[in-house]
Amino acid sequence: MSEILNLKSYPPVFRQQYIGIQQNSGLDDTTKQIQEVVNDDTIPVLDLQCLDLGKLQEACEDWGLFRLVNHGIPLTLMSQLRDHSRNLFSLTFESKQELFTNPLSYFWGTTALTPTGAALSIGPQNINWVEGLNIPLSQLSLFQKDNETLGSFRYSFPAFSLSCFRGFYVNFRDLHSSFTVQVGIITLVKSAYALFTLISLFFLLMLTPYCCFLRFTRALLEEYGRHLERLATTMFGAMAKNLHLDPELSKTYISESTGFVRVYRYPQCSMENEAWGIKVHTDSSVLSILNQDQVGGLQVLKDDNWLQVEPIPDTLVFNLGDMMQAISDDKYKSVKHRVKVNKEKERFSICYFVFPAEGSVIQSSKYRPFTYSDFQAQVQQDVKTLGFKVGLERFKVAG
Numbered sequence: 001m002s003e004i005l006n007l008k009s010y011p012p013v014f015r016q017q018y019i020g021i022q023q024n025s026g027l028d029d030t031t032k033q034i035q036e037v038v039n040d041d042t043i044p045v046l047d048l049q050c051l052d053l054g055k056l057q058e059a060c061e062d063w064g065l066f067r068l069v070n071h072g073i074p075l076t077l078m079s080q081l082r083d084h085s086r087n088l089f090s091l092t093f094e095s096k097q098e099l100f101t102n103p104l105s106y107f108w109g110t111t112a113l114t115p116t117g118a119a120l121s122i123g124p125q126n127i128n129w130v131e132g133l134n135i136p137l138s139q140l141s142l143f144q145k146d147n148e149t150l151g152s153f154r155y156s157f158p159a160f161s162l163s164c165f166r167g168f169y170v171n172f173r174d175l176h177s178s179f180t181v182q183v184g185i186i187t188l189v190k191s192a193y194a195l196f197t198l199i200s201l202f203f204l205l206m207l208t209p210y211c212c213f214l215r216f217t218r219a220l221l222e223e224y225g226r227h228l229e230r231l232a233t234t235m236f237g238a239m240a241k242n243l244h245l246d247p248e249l250s251k252t253y254i255s256e257s258t259g260f261v262r263v264y265r266y267p268q269c270s271m272e273n274e275a276w277g278i279k280v281h282t283d284s285s286v287l288s289i290l291n292q293d294q295v296g297g298l299q300v301l302k303d304d305n306w307l308q309v310e311p312i313p314d315t316l317v318f319n320l321g322d323m324m325q326a327i328s329d330d331k332y333k334s335v336k337h338r339v340k341v342n343k344e345k346e347r348f349s350i351c352y353f354v355f356p357a358e359g360s361v362i363q364s365s366k367y368r369p370f371t372y373s374d375f376q377a378q379v380q381q382d383v384k385t386l387g388f389k390v391g392l393e394r395f396k397v398a399g
């Protein structure tokens, strides 16, 4: 059974299918070729409470992906985040555009963003059936400031109107004693006061829920972010050990300050066999940590077969990204994956991506030395000029 749709919350490009406009639906010939998907879920599962380094090594070499259980993130936090994500995306499209600005950003139709979080422009034929919220974790405190601006406005507005009223009152009291038009003036003052009070009340009522809502968003994300950082550094540490990386160098290969979270909603889409939530790609990160809901749709390429990554409650999915592949001299895989759309349900996922420290040069026998910024700039240029990411191939040494 389809869910009842809140179309006002959808970016206009995703509403068209429901109001009978099918042109520009973001489909091209390549997206129509949906390859067969094998339903054999043998994805490795690692247990953080008794981490098996051999199993981790195998998972990184053969899959570039694994599930993690006993990760230590409280289940209540995971479910609060999921519920809250639903609430965030159920706001109207316009509210989301207004509320989620710097340092956050709200995007749709693409997952390719500039370093400041703006969506790279894509042709109408290249649409991914997804909308998202980009949250750089190191800048969450700025989000708090914006939040406080709203908060102080909320408190200052009634005070402002009260002081205006006092000003009016003092002036008009003097007037009142020297003229005989007392009744008219007092009525005017009273009306002005009533008007200010009404406006204040209106703002108070309008802003209070938003302030609480945003404060809650920030608190949840801060707590979740601390867990993700712990998991990323622990798992990367284990991988670095397996790869015998130089400890000083490997410290720079992952930097918590670069981490960002993306909360995604994949709108329900009637063109299940033609459109993609996110088209085939590899992540540019060192590591990505995905927390998907129970709808499903994530697929991963393994030995030329597409496999469903079935959702398992309270289990995280770790993806190895391009940076990890380069760091490991191609021993580990940056896994190809994609997200299928669903015609009956919206899908939510909360994903974390972490990168090398600013300026850290990746030393690899397979690639010329490069920093993540070099890589990102190349990806941005390729997406703009070619319409897709070329990725590590650009940095490969000949031979």
Ligand SMILES: O=C(O)CCC(=O)C(=O)O
Pocket: 111, 262, 264, 278, 283, 290, 292, 298, 337, 338, 339, 349, 350, 351
């Ligand atoms: O939503 C998901 O499960 C995957 C998202 C993803 O692959 C990405 O953002 O790179």
Ligand SMILES: [Fe+2]
Pocket: 281, 282, 283, 337
């Ligand atoms: Fe991805």
